Amino acid sequence: MSKLLxxxxxxxxxxxxxxALGFQYIxxxxxxxxxYWQRYPHVAAVGIGLLALMIPGAILPYLGALALLVTAGIGIFHxxxxxxIWEGPTTCTSQSIEGLSADELLNQILSAPVVRCDDIPWEMFGLSMAGxxxxxxxGLAAIWIAAARSATR
Structure with missing residues (x-):
């Protein structure tokens, strides 16, 4: 049962x-x-899953759960x-322009990233892709935890 989970x-x-790649390229x-930050733990989880299918035990499934909890946390923050609700990293969100000179404003505009983190390009039922x-x-973290518990039985 652990391997199936x-x-x-x-x-x-x-x-x-x-x-995510479909949204990006298609x-x-x-x-x-x-x-991108949200993708890295999923890549890790896929690798952990492949290892866990070959190496028995509960450690790897718990690591898979941890990876999914990390990406869920990033998704909630995003x-x-x-x-x-809160500010994101200044490198990918809009910044205040109050008190900036024309030169400082121009530099901010020219150094701004192409894709902002505070824009919602797509949503369904009131949740964005990050949500x-x-x-x-x-949900996947819960499945990882069930796999770990199953491995210890």
Whole structure:
């Protein structure tokens, strides 16, 4: 049962990565910096899943769960940035222009990234891609934890 759950959890991360790449290359929605941050733990989870299918035990599934909790946390943070609940990194969100000289404003505009982290390019049922990543990743983390518990029995 542990191997089946591990395969499902790793396949879930692979599906999310493929979906993100589909939005990027087919949907012409380039990712922002925080979108990339959310992908790295999924890549790790796929690799951990492949290892966990070959190496028995609970450690690797718990690491898979940790990877998914990390990407869920980043997704929650990113969704909060998109909704204006808190500020994101200054390298990918809009900044205040109060008190800036014309030269400073021009430099800010010219050095601004192409894709901003506080824009929502797509949403469904009121959740952005970052929000959906958080929700699905939390579900996948639960599957990883179930796989780890199954491995200890």
């Amino acid at each position: 591990t395969a499902i959890a790793a396949a879930g991360s692979a599906a999310l990565l493929l979906g 949907g012409d929605m380039p990712p922002c910096k925080m979108c 969704a909060g940035v998109e909704q204006g 959906w990543n958080a929700v699905v990743s939390l």
